[in-house]
Amino acid sequence: MRRIVYIVIAAIALVGGIAWRGSASAGADGGVVSDFETALPPGYRDWRLISVAHEAGKLNDIRAILGNDIAVKAYRDGTLPFPDGAIIARLAWNYVSSEENNKAFGGPQSFVAGTPTNVQFMLKDSQKYASTGGWGFVQFDDGKPVEAARLSGCFACHVPVKARDFVYTKYSP
């Protein structure tokens, strides 16, 4: 019985995902602003882990890179370019020293995730985003999308990794 409940939940999650992608496509065809640019993709916090990183300097964050099913499958299979519908999410949190952990480890060595900073996404749609390598770039601050003008430089920074379909992050097994 419980198994059936899980299956139903899985089916609902799947239908939700299709609906969200459907809206994005409608945007591509009809010039309507797609869900991708106005709302966080549903369930992205449940996506699978691609890798982790730390950015020092001004960003001073610690981050996780997650992928939807299409993106994670492409990573694991080594598929390049990424297929349409692939979405890569970068979640970041303030980088903070953990006194609690340091005590356990016996030295000032432990850094953990503090408050969230922002969430960024790359969505592959080779038609809609043809001028930027097929990738759309979006950032959400406190759940709200930032102005497109602030993201106009995203693609240029990704050009050096054109050979990996403009994606910096490598999959960590």
Add this chain to the structure above:
Amino acid sequence: MRRIVYIVIAAIALVGGIAWRGSASAGADGGVVSDFETALPPGYRDWRLISVAHEAGKLNDIRAILGNDIAVKAYRDGTLPFPDGAIIARLAWNYVSSEENNKAFGGPQSFVAGTPTNVQFMLKDSQKYASTGGWGFVQFDDGKPVEAARLSGCFACHVPVKARDFVYTKYSP
């Protein structure tokens, strides 16, 4: 049609998870060495993200903490103690500077995950592991479990966070 395939995959994954937990329980009842102590839990690399961290010093790693469905639900609901069956995984990779990223950011600020180091798990089974707060501790190096003697100190280090059911990592939204 495709939807049905997904549902079937979800069902298979679920049954796999139940089988693994079943073995662990058999171990608890019959004194048989449980799967938990001899094999990596199936599908753990697909579990959801709890948080991320960096350990400097001798460990010099960057890490992701993942949880199975029971653990993630308990974290999100604030359930303490964690229910039996909760498993928390700590994956770690060597902490390496990324020249490629540094060029893009314009400074030596980027650190990423290199080769994997080891994987650790905490499994909640309040009966079997009653003497260690209900938690079993296991570590796998290259997919093989390390000797229990090497993990005998795990629990003592977790006692300071008894109020959070001996778990250091907090959930990162």
